[in-house]
Amino acid sequence: MFDVAIVGAGICGCSCAYMLTQAGLRVALIDATGIAAGGSGAAGAFVSPKFVKSGPVKEVSEAAFRFSLTFYQEHFSELTSVSRLLHFANNALSNERVAYFREHTSLAQATLEPEYLEHINLEARRFESLVLESSAVVDAHEICKKMAAAATFFKIDVNTLHHQGTSWSLNNQLRAKRVILTTGAYRHVVDIPYFTPRAVFGHRINIKTSSYNPINVHQFVSISQSDSEGVIAIGATHDVHYNPLNASNQRYDVATGRATLLEKARRTMRLEHVDILKDFTGVRAGSVDHLPLLGLVVDSKKTLEHLPKLRRGKQYDINKYEYYPDLYMMNGVGGYGFVLAPFLAKMLQDFIMRGSAVTPLVLPSRFLRRWCIQKCR
Ligand SMILES: Cc1cc2nc3c(=O)[nH]c(=O)nc-3n(C[C@H](O)[C@H](O)[C@H](O)COP(=O)(O)OP(=O)(O)OC[C@H]3O[C@@H](n4cnc5c(N)ncnc54)[C@H](O)[C@@H]3O)c2cc1C
Known part of the structure; x- marks a missing residue:
């Protein structure tokens, strides 16, 4: 039994693997193809900010740029120019x-x-x-591999994810207490209709x-x-x-x-x-508001059963939504995966280990109401 299973070994999955193994957790890192085999393996891996004037995209991008530039220099200086x-x-x-x-x-x-x-x-x-x-500029392949080094890697195409008792079963092959989905632009492993990369x-x-x-x-x-x-x-x-x-x-x-x-x-x-x-x-894989997604995955079906007025656009506190137990996602990092991923992974580490809040700007739940209004009346 692993403490965490991460599905997807791009820069998002590898950054999570690094932060969580550093925190002492037993981590399974899973990819259908290999480490940095998706978008991350193609990246020039420039680490630079987004040149926008103001607003939440600037706030997140600049905080991530400062964090990740220092992070790469401190932990992977030999792979960072x-x-x-x-x-x-x-x-x-x-x-x-x-x-x-x-x-x-x-x-x-x-x-x-x-x-x-x-x-x-x-x-x-x-x-x-x-x-x-x-x-x-960082060495995309080597940085992903080094970040993943303390996790146990499995080459598996994950098709099914079931929560049984207090843990998740992946393809009936692996069990973990928590799962993080870092699948980039690939198909979703569970139903997440409110976010299409x-x-x-x-x-x-x-x-x-x-x-x-x-x-x-x-x-x-x-x-x-x-x-x-x-x-x-x-x-x-x-x-x-x-x-x-x-x-x-x-x-x-x-x-x-x-x-x-x-x-x-x-x-x-x-x-x-x-x-x-x-x-x-x-x-x-980007998102419509140009901000990444990080946090617990909303169970949209259960939430709509519980809060049917969402279909008519009623606004609820997101704490009232139903979430899959211990199921997280990190996605929508667009053309800035190498800037955003270490920063977001640190935020996830703090959330899992210490219960520190994830900034609401990036929570996946922000898309649920908009999706309901547009698609699920
Ligand atoms: C040409 C190019 C240049 C870029 N240049 C830069 C740059 O200079 N700077 C920068 O910051 N960003 C750059 N980017 C963007 C960056 O590459 C992405 O933001 C980043 O790769 C996203 O990482 P990810 O981990 O979300 O996705 P990915 O790297 O795509 O990883 C997702 C992984 O999940 C696996 N997977 C999916 N579904 C399953 C499943 N069901 N079971 C098992 N495994 C699964 C896939 O095999 C894949 O390996 C560039 C991208 C491209 C294409």
Whole structure:
């Protein structure tokens, strides 16, 4: 019997495995394919904040950025490359946002050597920009593996989840007192009709180039600093129409994706003598309000039996909802899984071990009433 079973070994599952094994729990980490085999294995794994002006997305994103940047440096420094981040706006709307961010952020800013700007195209420089003192790129695969090291890994496609007595049975193969669902853009293992992950397919590439880039640059795509072998990561495309998890989709055209990535990177900076070393593709899962989901999973069927007026939009305290016992989820981290996951996993560790509250901004229950009004009258 495990204290916790985590279904899904991407950055969300691996961050939970790390925090909970650190807290002394016996953890089973389960994945149908392997560690970092989903969206997490495709990520460029840039660790940077979201450049938004205000509101809950900024609040969560900035807190997560500060936490995770320090976390990676303290615990996985050998897999974390820290550098300044040059962030450019890329259209008229974001121009105003970036200027506002630069004037109001409390994140430390830095300057650039004038000669560095010679690598940046004039067109790019017409947009507003700012330079953050610190951002990072982490080694996605290795960090997931290291985070998972103290958990017991099982390669199982989990199809059934039953609560019996005081524990969960997974596929009638494994038992655990608690279950955490970190299944990203894949199908749900239990009924969660009020949250459908917004699947966004992405492609990124690793290139070798004779152009040296000492810092991370974001504009139309993200361009990493050159590593010790001169390799630069460029990513990612955003495609809401193609989804390899959906069997009916056509094949993906890798050559077009590569050309798009290079063209976008070259709109920002000069990259000469480019060889494409490797392609990475995967699907990330976002939410409609751009905030992640973390917390207990609502049992919508039981809740509606108990609170039928929810169907007519009546508002209830979320403590009145019915929850599956000891069943948690972490999902909806979108294009910021490597920023959000360690921060959210720490929050979950504090909730499980000490009963500390999870910020209401990210609770999955926030979607239940909206779903009822729209779908279940
Ligand atoms: C091209 C690309 C570039 C990106 N770049 C960045 C970046 O620079 N910075 C950043 O922060 N984020 C980036 N992202 C986003 C980041 O990759 C995601 O936010 C992150 O991978 C989400 O992690 P996850 O653990 O939720 O999901 P995933 O990594 O998709 O993991 C889910 C796992 O669950 C498993 N699973 C699902 N259902 C079951 C089941 N029933 N039984 C067993 N196993 C199951 C799957 O096999 C999968 O391994 C990028 C994404 C892509 C695609």
